[in-house]
Amino acid sequence: xxxxxxxxTEISVVEKEDVxxxxxxxxxxxTYYLFWYKQPPSGELVFLIRRNSxxxxxxxxxxxxxxxxxxxxxxxxxxxxxQVVDSAVYFCALSEADTNAGKSTFGDGTTLTVKP
Amino acid sequence: DxxxxxxxxxLITATGQRVTLRCSPRSGDLSVYWYQQSLDQGLQxxxxxxxGEERAKGNILERFSAQQFPDLHSELNLSSLELGDxxxxxxxxxxxxxxxxxxxxxxxxxxxx
Numbered sequence: 001x002x003x004x005x006x007x008x009t010e011i012s013v014v015e016k017e018d019v020x021x022x023x024x025x026x027x028x029x030x031t032y033y034l035f036w037y038k039q040p041p042s043g044e045l046v047f048l049i050r051r052n053s054x055x056x057x058x059x060x061x062x063x064x065x066x067x068x069x070x071x072x073x074x075x076x077x078x079x080x081x082x083q084v085v086d087s088a089v090y091f092c093a094l095s096e097a098d099t100n101a102g103k104s105t106f107g108d109g110t111t112l113t114v115k116p
Numbered sequence: 117d118x119x120x121x122x123x124x125x126x127l128i129t130a131t132g133q134r135v136t137l138r139c140s141p142r143s144g145d146l147s148v149y150w151y152q153q154s155l156d157q158g159l160q161x162x163x164x165x166x167x168g169e170e171r172a173k174g175n176i177l178e179r180f181s182a183q184q185f186p187d188l189h190s191e192l193n194l195s196s197l198e199l200g201d202x203x204x205x206x207x208x209x210x211x212x213x214x215x216x217x218x219x220x221x222x223x224x225x226x227x228x229x
Contacts, residue, residue: 033215044118045206045220052215091159101214102172104149106159 002027004094006107013082014115021077021110023092029053031097034068034075039109040088048090051075082114119143120221122207128227134195137224141188141209147171148190149210149218150182154203165190166213197228 003026013019025034036048049059051068059066063080079086089109096103119142129135141148150162161174165184176182179197184190194201204223210216 031215035217037220043204044222045208047118047217047219050217095215097215100172102147102149102164102166103174104161104218106151106161108158 002029002032002094002096002100002103002105004092004105004107006090006092006110008110009108010111010113012113012115015084016081017114018078018080019082019112019114021079021090021092021112023075023077023107025073025075025092025094027073027094027096027099029096029098033095033097035093035095035104036066036075036077037091037093037106038088039091045091048077079112082112084114084116087112087114118219118221120207120209120219122205122221122224124224125222126225126227128229129197130229131197131199133197133228134193135197135226137192137194137205137207137226139190139192139207139209139221141190141207142219145209145211145219146188147210147213147216147218148184148188149208150176150190150192151206151208151220152203153206153223154200159206162192164213171213194226199228202226202228 005024034051038046092107121140146167162176164172208218208220
């Protein structure tokens with residue numbers, strides 16, 4: 001069965017600090033997709049990134065970067081020079097291509113608070 | 117704005133009642149997904165439809181049902197409501213049936229009194 005674990009329930013940092021949000025997943029499929037979403041206090045879910053299981057290249061988008069390591073089944077998310085606007089709940093999610101195709105499993109989320 | 121619309125934004129009702137939540141996907145998207153987000157259970161996948169057909173099912177209660185219409189909009193019906201059904205219900209859409217990025221609507225906040 002597919003499973004996503006975000007062990008950090010809450011993280012608090014001071015503005016301009018770097019912060020890494022951890023995500024560990026479990027799947028038996030060889031083809032799968034990983035996602036990160038942001039849920040700010042306003043409540044909507046905002047898509048951040050999608051990765052397929054065959055692409056382990058790390059990605060950087062502005063202050064955001066993602067580290068995908070199949071060997072450790074991890075897909076971690078780093079925010080560099082955090083800002084108050086980064087305060088939100090961040091969810092990691094997994095979609096299998098075969099066994100549970102169409103069904104997405106979300107982690108429990110990590111609440112990030114960035115203090116000025 | 118993701119392009120996914122959901123109505124109503126808020127819904128307050130009583131136990132035992134039935135409600136219908138509506139979702140319109142982004143233009144060109146064929147898949148619609150429904151999720152329930154409650155404080156104690158996180159974001160739970162309920163069901164997926166692709167081009168009018170049910171494709172995947174999560175832990176959706178028998179009191180809940182959904183459908184996707186020919187114009188691709190979807191409705192989630194919740195009946196015999198209980199206090200525990202109070203939650204934020206999200207709809208998401210994607211182009212394909214598996215592994216595509218899901219874009220989420222703003223959600224419907226359901227309160228059962």
